[in-house]
Amino acid sequence: MRHKLHRVFALWFGGFIALWMSAGCVLLWKESLQAPTHVPPQDISILPSLTSIVAAAHSRHPEPGSWRLKLPRRPGEAVQAVFVADDLFAEAAEPIVLWIDPKTAKVLAETQASSFWQGLYRFHSRLLLGDSGSWAALGCGLILGNILLSGALLWRRRIRATGVRTLHRRLGMGLLPLLAISWISGLLLSLPAGWLSGSSPQTAPVPVTLSPSPTVDEIASWAKKRFPELSLREIALPQAEDETWELTLHRPGNFDVEPVWVKVWVDAKRNQAQIQEPSAAWQMRLRQWVYILHTGQIAGELGQIALSFAGIGFLLQATFGLILWLRRRKRLTSRPAAADHKQQIA
Secondary structure, eight states: OHHHHHHHHHHHHHHHHHHHHHHHHHHHTHHHHHOOOOOOOOOTTSOOOHHHHHHHHHHHOOSSEEEEEEOOSSTTOOEEEEEEESOTTSGGGSOEEEEEOTTTOOEEEEEEOOHHHHHHHHHHHHTTOGGGHHHHHHHHHHHHHHHHHHHHHHHTSOOOOOTHHHHHHHHHHHHHHHHHHHHHHHHHHTSOTTTTTOSOOEEEEEEOOOOSSOOHHHHHHHHHHHOTTSEEEEEEOOSSTTSOEEEEEEOBTBOSSGGGOEEEEEETTTTEEEEEEOOOSHHHHHHHHHHHHHHTGGGHHHHHHHHHHHHHHHHHHHHHHHHHHHHHHHHHHHHHHHHHHHHHHO
């Protein structure tokens, strides 16, 4: 029964699940694959001249649009200036990323955000089905769990295994811990929004004294003085003087991932600011752990390499399983022909 269950689910869904997991493996290396340059190491605790960086970015794209600066987290990283044009029907409406040297404010490279990455993420997280796709992703996770559990139970059986069957069994058990981590964390992340978020984040006013039209350096300097314990990650520039600045900061003690960054909105014209802290509920802490487990960030690049190996290994497993099934089918179909041949001889 277990053998049949494993075979049926693997044959019907194994190829699609392998493709689904491969998309996740590629997404693990999105930042590395998108970054076209390397910047000489420098002290990232000292903020670069962001005003000159914005000026360099504007010189490339003076047309109206929104800008967001992504500051380097580690030495050797460039500042990313992300530009989205106002004209949604223009070719430049796709986000454009300028990679700028934080020391010299020189534009090192310009890339256009490809819809490939957006489509890949939507496929892996929602199977291209929009908001309702989370349930479909959850279903894929349950199917993957069935394949893993039934395969683990079959491994306990003492059977004669040689060649491809040996590779299938040994590779399966070798990959089982990594696949189990990816499976369980993926299941939790695919739950409907709010199940692992806990209470809503709290927003509170913050005193601010700035000039009516501050520069980006003034905003960054104010944030560093007002929140000395936090590290600045992103700055979204206002498109008009009456719009607000949006700052994103990382609080030590939390994982350095977007779901738990601190948000600050600054209205310089009215000298008002609001800070939004992530929820401190246990659900949010659990979500942090689940997120870094699923993306491999808990072990840095080594974790990403391990999860990528698991994804490639599952693709090999699906191939080995298909070969074994084809051999078994050929063997079963050849038995009646052999029996008929014997009867004719007799």
